[in-house]
Amino acid sequence: MLVMQGIVKQFPGVRALDGVDLDVRAGEVHCLLGQNGAGKSTLIKVLAGVHQPDEGTIQFDGKEVRPTSPIDAIRLGFATIYQELDLVDGLSVAENIFLGHEHARLGFTNRAAANRAAAEVLDRLGHPDIRPSTEVGRLSPAAKQVVSMARALSHEARLIIMDEPSAALAHDEVANLFRIIRELTAQGVAVVYISHRLEEIRDIGDRVTVLKDGRTVAVGLPARDTPTSRIVSLMTGRNVEYVFPARGGRELGDEVLRVENLSARGVFSDVSFSVRAGEIVGLAGLVGSGRSEILEAVYGARPASGRVLLSGKQVRRGVVGTVKHGMGLAPEERKAQALLLDQSVTANITLGTLPEFARFGWIDRKRERAEARRLSEMLSIRPPDPERPIRTLSGGNQQKAVLARWLLGGRRLLLLDEPTRGVDVGARAELYAVIHDLAKQGIGVLLVSSEVPEVLGLADRVLVLREGRVIHEGDAAGLDEHRVLDMIMNGKAA
Amino acid sequence: MSEPTKSQAPAATGRAGPIRGTVPVLRGVGEMRHLGLLAALAILIVVGLVTRPDNFATTSNLISILSLAATIGVITVGATFVIIGGGIDLSVGAVMALASVWATTLATQSYGPVVMAICAILVGTGAGLVNGWLIAYGRLVPFIATLAMLVAARGLAQRMSDRRTQLIQAENSAIVDLSTSRVLGIPLLVYIFALVVVLGWILLNRTTFGRRTYAVGGNPEAARLAGIDVRRHTMLLYALSGMCCGIAAILIMARTTTGSSTHGDLYELDAIAAVIIGGTLLTGGRGTIIGSILGLLIFTLITNLFILNGLNTSDQLIAKGLIIVVAVLLQRRNLKERSP
Numbered sequence: 021m022l023v024m025q026g027i028v029k030q031f032p033g034v035r036a037l038d039g040v041d042l043d044v045r046a047g048e049v050h051c052l053l054g055q056n057g058a059g060k061s062t063l064i065k066v067l068a069g070v071h072q073p074d075e076g077t078i079q080f081d082g083k084e085v086r087p088t089s090p091i092d093a094i095r096l097g098f099a100t101i102y103q104e105l106d107l108v109d110g111l112s113v114a115e116n117i118f119l120g121h122e123h124a125r126l127g128f129t130n131r132a133a134a135n136r137a138a139a140e141v142l143d144r145l146g147h148p149d150i151r152p153s154t155e156v157g158r159l160s161p162a163a164k165q166v167v168s169m170a171r172a173l174s175h176e177a178r179l180i181i182m183d184e185p186s187a188a189l190a191h192d193e194v195a196n197l198f199r200i201i202r203e204l205t206a207q208g209v210a211v212v213y214i215s216h217r218l219e220e221i222r223d224i225g226d227r228v229t230v231l232k233d234g235r236t237v238a239v240g241l242p243a244r245d246t247p248t249s250r251i252v253s254l255m256t257g258r259n260v261e262y263v264f265p266a267r268g269g270r271e272l273g274d275e276v277l278r279v280e281n282l283s284a285r286g287v288f289s290d291v292s293f294s295v296r297a298g299e300i301v302g303l304a305g306l307v308g309s310g311r312s313e314i315l316e317a318v319y320g321a322r323p324a325s326g327r328v329l330l331s332g333k334q335v336r337r338g339v340v341g342t343v344k345h346g347m348g349l350a351p352e353e354r355k356a357q358a359l360l361l362d363q364s365v366t367a368n369i370t371l372g373t374l375p376e377f378a379r380f381g382w383i384d385r386k387r388e389r390a391e392a393r394r395l396s397e398m399l400s401i402r403p404p405d406p407e408r409p410i411r412t413l414s415g416g417n418q419q420k421a422v423l424a425r426w427l428l429g430g431r432r433l434l435l436l437d438e439p440t441r442g443v444d445v446g447a448r449a450e451l452y453a454v455i456h457d458l459a460k461q462g463i464g465v466l467l468v469s470s471e472v473p474e475v476l477g478l479a480d481r482v483l484v485l486r487e488g489r490v491i492h493e494g495d496a497a498g499l500d501e502h503r504v505l506d507m508i509m510n511g512k513a514a
Numbered sequence: 515m516s517e518p519t520k521s522q523a524p525a526a527t528g529r530a531g532p533i534r535g536t537v538p539v540l541r542g543v544g545e546m547r548h549l550g551l552l553a554a555l556a557i558l559i560v561v562g563l564v565t566r567p568d569n570f571a572t573t574s575n576l577i578s579i580l581s582l583a584a585t586i587g588v589i590t591v592g593a594t595f596v597i598i599g600g601g602i603d604l605s606v607g608a609v610m611a612l613a614s615v616w617a618t619t620l621a622t623q624s625y626g627p628v629v630m631a632i633c634a635i636l637v638g639t640g641a642g643l644v645n646g647w648l649i650a651y652g653r654l655v656p657f658i659a660t661l662a663m664l665v666a667a668r669g670l671a672q673r674m675s676d677r678r679t680q681l682i683q684a685e686n687s688a689i690v691d692l693s694t695s696r697v698l699g700i701p702l703l704v705y706i707f708a709l710v711v712v713l714g715w716i717l718l719n720r721t722t723f724g725r726r727t728y729a730v731g732g733n734p735e736a737a738r739l740a741g742i743d744v745r746r747h748t749m750l751l752y753a754l755s756g757m758c759c760g761i762a763a764i765l766i767m768a769r770t771t772t773g774s775s776t777h778g779d780l781y782e783l784d785a786i787a788a789v790i791i792g793g794t795l796l797t798g799g800r801g802t803i804i805g806s807i808l809g810l811l812i813f814t815l816i817t818n819l820f821i822l823n824g825l826n827t828s829d830q831l832i833a834k835g836l837i838i839v840v841a842v843l844l845q846r847r848n849l850k851e852r853s854p
Contacts, residue, residue, distance in 0.1 A: 319739075321738070321739060339738055339739060339741050340741055340742075340743045342741075343740070343741025344741070349739055351739055356733070356735060356736075357733075357735050357736055357739055358736050358739065358740075359733065359736060360728065360729055360732045360733050360736060360737075360799070361732070361733070362728075362732055362799055362800050363728065363729075363732065367725065367728075371725075371729055371736075371737070371740045371742075372740040372741050374722045374725060374726070375722060377722075378721070378722045381721040381722050381723055382720060382721055383720055383721060383722060383725065385720070425740070
């Protein structure tokens with residue numbers, strides 16, 4: 021029904037899709053697998069009309085199509101259900117389902133007709149219990165997903181793309197989701213299903229396409245009986261060059277961080293570990309495994325029970341306290357959580373330790389600039405002008421500025437969440453070297469990355485997380501990418 | 515038209531070499547992006563000179579412009595902080611009225627002019643703290659919290675004064691002297707205004723408090739994760755705005771020799787308009803004191819020109835409305851050109 025051939029999508033500095041083929045048959049559940057950065061999201065966005073491919077063809081029902089906008093894609097019969105559901109909380113179920121194509125005459129909505137039609141669609145999805153007049157904000161995540169699917173159906177969608185639909189769902193809700201998917205496929209609707217959970221793919225999927233580095237590495241494998249080891253090996257062994265600094269040359273000192281029985285309901289539970297001075301500890305796991313949340317909890321930015329000790333002393337909860345005690349966080353979303361984009365590189369670097377540059381609140385701007393200049397030279401931030409607005413720098417250099425922020429004021433522990441996200445290969449190597457140097461100076465580093473080779477290459481010790489629990493802890497040297505992926509996808513400590 | 519100059523100037527600096535001209539934190543007084551505002555001001559002055567050569571450029575007219583600008587000007591300084599910090603304060607006019615009433619009750623007046631002034635400042639700061647507490651710790655939306663304060667402070671002022679205008683008594687005329695005594699021909703209250711502007715500029719551009727204001731308004735999450743106590747800072751911003759209202763209350767008492775619950779009606783709108791015309795983003799994180807003051811002077815000059823030329827006050831409001839729209843449209847163009 022849908023045939024994509026040789027799709028190429030180029031972004032500045034990255035070839036996100038580099039010749040992807042996909043063919044989806046009517047009435048099947050086609051699973052898309054691949055590590056983070058393999059190109060899954062970009063591929064979905066091409067189908068959803070958000071991105072236009074630079075090369076390649078898309079055929080639908082034998083006709084060549086080219087969705088140029090989301091509306092266009094919907095008209096073609098493609099519906100996309102994103103991970104973050106795009107529903108309007110303040111509107112009713114029926115209003116959400118028909119958003120954009122309301123039952124209306126001369127601009128007046130016909131509420132009764134909309135409610136009737138919505139009830140019909142919900143009924144078809146096996147959910148007569150969801151009332152069309154209910155406000156969407158009051159629904160559970162599972163019910164919201166049903167509404168999203170009802171919206172897709174109301175557009176007479178023939179191809180539904182689901183991006184990690186089970187991530188927000190509890191176990192029994194997943195079963196219901198699968199039931200709906202089966203009903204849809206029985207009616208001839210095709211589903212493109214993206215998930216990291218192999219057991220789900222075995223349960224619901226018909227065929228599997230594997231992506232790696234923006235390329236298709238396997239097309240149409242049978243979902244039920246392709247051995248796990250084959251799927252994992254297709255996904256791994258990425259061609260990206262990772263240049264890690266040589267291990268060693270570092271002395272491990274005293275324990276800087278001890279975490280005891282850290283738990284946050286529904287996110288992670290009973291997490292305990294420690295980090296020594298000069299040590300790099302990596303957390304490996306999927307999105308939703310609790311890895312970023314654990315970092316935030318250690319940093320005091322998220323409530324959790326359990327104890328966090330810094331150099332043996334329990335720290336006061338809250339970021340103001342942990343920063344004062346010598347912690348620093350380079351958060352996952354650089355632009356949203358770390359940077360003041362309008363401000364200069366200098367102002368961004370000194371943001372976390374401003375009082376050290378001030379007497380009675382008066383900023384010593386000479387000293388501030390000198391320090392910023394020294395650090396930006398040390399980390400070779402380019403261009404070498406700390407007075408520039410940080411928004412004009414590349415992602416890698418912005419990230420260096422975030423790291424530079426925490427080189428000030430005698431940090432003892434750095435928490436790095438996806439430090440190389442959106443950073444090109446060359447700059448990555450530099451960042452790895454910087455992180456390594458920091459540890460050499462005796463700072464403890466806690467690292468989160470969704471790229472397994474990065475965790476293995478940088479960290480001394482690795483904790484593998486799955487669904488909020490530590491399932492393995494051990495030396496990085498004793499692990500390889502294959503084993504770690506196997507653990508985080510299958511849940512077995514191999 | 516003055517505006518084209520304005521839109522081009524920042525764009526030009528945005529492209530050329532080291533982009534120093536566009537970093538608000540480190541900016542000084544003579545910044546390029548104020549050129550447009552200065553040009554608009556210059557044009558208004560020329561219009562004044564041409565239409566009323568007889569009485570526009572007189573000392574008494576210029577002094578009346580500055581005295582008029584002084585009261586709202588002090589409020590505008592506080593409002594600039596709040597808006598750069600990502601908030602809004604609608605209660606400024608009402609809080610000023612309350613402070614003027616509280617400071618001119620017979621009970622307060624019996625303690626003399628110094629206590630009256632301190633009283634006005636404390637009342638203003640107190641109201642600001644309440645605003646700030648509700649917003650930062652009570653998690654109310656700034657618009658709602660300060661709207662509630664606007665209504666309530668006005669009501670409290672009416673209750674305290676019994677809706678009567680309270681005269682400043684002869685023995686406390688030191689307050690009134692602020693508007694009548696002159697140094698170098700300029701009334702003292704204009705100096706107070708200038709002092710508040712200078713102190714505000716220093717606070718915003720040279721201290722940790724100012725830097726944090728930009729951070730909290732520009733990206734509250736980044737500020738929080740950098741270890742800044744965002745809630746406390748937010749509360750202090752509203753307290754600062756309230757304090758400015760208290761100072762403004764002293765100035766209006768000096769000018770009118772009264773304290774009244776009707777003082778400062780719609781001042782919040784003039785103050786916010788001045789801040790916006792001055793280039794401060796309502797979304798926070800960006801803006802300057804100088805810009806706000808220039809915006810305010812433009813507004814005050816327009817009022818003055820309309821009065822001098824005997825024009826309809828309704829037309830004056832229409833002109834002001836147009837200016838706000840034009841200024842914001844031009845700023846949006848600048849923003850687009852600046853971002854890569």
